[in-house]
Amino acid sequence: KVLSLCERPQEYLAPPMLDAHCHLDLYPDPSQAAVDAERSGVFVICVTNQPSAFLAAEPHTRRFKKMRLALGLHPLTARVHSDQELRQFDALVGKTSFIGEIGLDFSREGKVTREKQLVSFRFALRCPKRLPKFVTIHSRGAEGTVVDVLDQEYPHPVVFHWYSGSLKNLDAAVERGHFFSVNPAMLWSKKGRSIIERIPSEKILSESDGPFINVEGRTIIPADIQMVEDGLADIWGLRPLSVRQLVAQNFRRLMEPVKEQKAL
Helix, strand or coil: CCCCHHHCCHHHHCCCEEEEEECHHHCCCHHHHHHHHHHCCEEEEECCCCHHHHHHHHHHHCCCCCEEECEEECHHHHHHCCHHHHHHHHHHHHHCCEEEEEECCCCCCCHHHHHHHHHHHHHHHHCCCCCCCEEEEECCCCHHHHHHHHHHHCCCCCEEECCCCCHHHHHHHHHCCCEEEECHHHHHCHHHHHHHHHCCHHHEEECCCCCCCEECCEECCHHHHHHHHHHHHHHHCCCHHHHHHHHHHHHHHHHHHHHHHHHC
């Protein structure tokens, strides 16, 4: 018997997997990576590191239904955040509902450009003029400062990508209503799992952070989000499908003010 849509069990109505943070433009073959992600049925937020990268990727991402391009100003590219790049960011911010990757990195790798990062981060947060966007944040070694700057500059929830800081700063971000995207690497580490277990389930999204994670000797791809679903299912005592539905619900809730603002 062929069931009608309304008669089908809930599992046949599952939402797509969500990859809330993926650098598709940094794969060896970005076009093929995008095609593979679309075929796998993954909804992918493609982050960029600079406005020029956003402009280069925009014509290619338009044809993918489950793909959204984010406008970025990555802290580890702060050395090349020229006035031209900043003006370009401001000019482009109205073309997308997705901002990222932006943030701060005060690790050994990024501390040299600390002051320049702060200027760029504040600038990026001010460009939407306090209107809601989907904003994915880099915060390595600078979690407390990121929370403080967000308090000052941006009155909406953001998504902390691959959070790795202290539980104290984590609690502060949770208290302010921010979200967190988690990837397989977090699930594989003791510290990462302790962070995930402390975050309310209604504040969690899934991410790959491809191509910066290796899975069984290969580069992670958006379809590997299933690993995140399996890991969260184990932590929460749920079925992977229930995890996917919960993540999709979290994403819809985060995006609701963005959609309302665009409708005005």
